[in-house]
Amino acid sequence: MKSKTSLDCDGLSSKLIKSVDEYISIPLTRVVNLSLASGIVPNAMKFAKVIPIFKSGNVNTISNYRPISILPVVSKLLEKVVANKFAKFINDTNQYYEHQYGFRADNSTIHPIIHLLNRVAQENDTKDKKLTMAVFLDLSKSFDTINHDILLTKFDRMGIRGTAKKWFESYLSDRRQCTFTHGTMSTLNLIHYGVSEGSILGPILFLLYINDIGRATTLPVLSFADDTTVSVSSASVEYLYTRMNTELIALSQWFMSKKLCLNALKTKYVIFRPFSNKRIPVNIKNVINSQIIERISNNSSCKRFTFLGVHIDEFIC
Numbered sequence: 001m002k003s004k005t006s007l008d009c010d011g012l013s014s015k016l017i018k019s020v021d022e023y024i025s026i027p028l029t030r031v032v033n034l035s036l037a038s039g040i041v042p043n044a045m046k047f048a049k050v051i052p053i054f055k056s057g058n059v060n061t062i063s064n065y066r067p068i069s070i071l072p073v074v075s076k077l078l079e080k081v082v083a084n085k086f087a088k089f090i091n092d093t094n095q096y097y098e099h100q101y102g103f104r105a106d107n108s109t110i111h112p113i114i115h116l117l118n119r120v121a122q123e124n125d126t127k128d129k130k131l132t133m134a135v136f137l138d139l140s141k142s143f144d145t146i147n148h149d150i151l152l153t154k155f156d157r158m159g160i161r162g163t164a165k166k167w168f169e170s171y172l173s174d175r176r177q178c179t180f181t182h183g184t185m186s187t188l189n190l191i192h193y194g195v196s197e198g199s200i201l202g203p204i205l206f207l208l209y210i211n212d213i214g215r216a217t218t219l220p221v222l223s224f225a226d227d228t229t230v231s232v233s234s235a236s237v238e239y240l241y242t243r244m245n246t247e248l249i250a251l252s253q254w255f256m257s258k259k260l261c262l263n264a265l266k267t268k269y270v271i272f273r274p275f276s277n278k279r280i281p282v283n284i285k286n287v288i289n290s291q292i293i294e295r296i297s298n299n300s301s302c303k304r305f306t307f308l309g310v311h312i313d314e315f316i317c
């Protein structure tokens with residue numbers, strides 16, 4: 001654990017816990033072992049203190065704040081133990097979607113970037129010089145909208161049952177949070193959906209929640225956590241739009257069935273083409289739930305897009 005001074009709901013910090021570890025390691029081990037054996041996570045480990053951090057814009061607009069959750073220090077120790085065992089089980093049984101590159105060992109943002117650009121180049125090198133349309137899907141508050149019942153049903157299919165499943169049911173249930181700002185703490189409120197921001201298990205649970213996204217479309221899907229990209233290639237621009245709009249309907253329905261919200265305003269698309277090509281004349285649009293998606297092109301107001309930290313435009317070098 002990093003030595004942080006931020007205080008949880010009990011007034012404890014990881015720096016404090018680490019300074020007395022030789023005195024508390026035995027009782028902490030006892031607590032962790034009892035939790036794993038019984039399938040019960042103590043309620044005292046399920047409180048979160050949320051601190052709103054201002055990003056930009058109007059200070060009176062709630063959406064302009066990023067909520068930072070500070071979880072009980074001891075709970076993060078328990079989560080770390082479970083996360084190590086859980087990740088090993090998932091890897092050993094080969095359960096992750098093969099093109100999910102987020103929060104996984106030996107994977108980084110460079111993998112989906114290379115995968116996408118390599119496909120664009122290969123398709124353009126074909127005899128008919130195919131163009132590639134890529135749509136970069138954006139999800140709103142993806143970690144906060146996870147439905148616990150849907151997640152636990154997925155666990156059954158993965159072979160996680162008995163005490164192990166009971167532990168996760170306990171971990172997800174009866175979680176509470178309060179908001180701390182300007183030296184004042186709100187009352188505790190029950191959390192019905194989502195996984196805790198800043199938790200160790202949260203990213204793993206989210207990956208499993210969207211693990212079957214590859215079945216939602218016939219197009220290739222690249223994922224880095226909740227950043228999802230789908231693409232289609234063809235020499236016909238009209239076919240690109242027709243096919244992509246059909247697949248976007250299927251994807252939108254899949255996300256809705258999982259209680260996840262596609263944000264059409266932040267979703268963008270690109271038609272990759274050689275620099276020598278003339279402007280692509282097309283009146284068709286890509287849409288999500290009747291909302292037109294913005295195209296990234298040299299002739300639009302948005303000429304480039306940041307894809308996993310890399311700026312890209314429509315031109316193939």
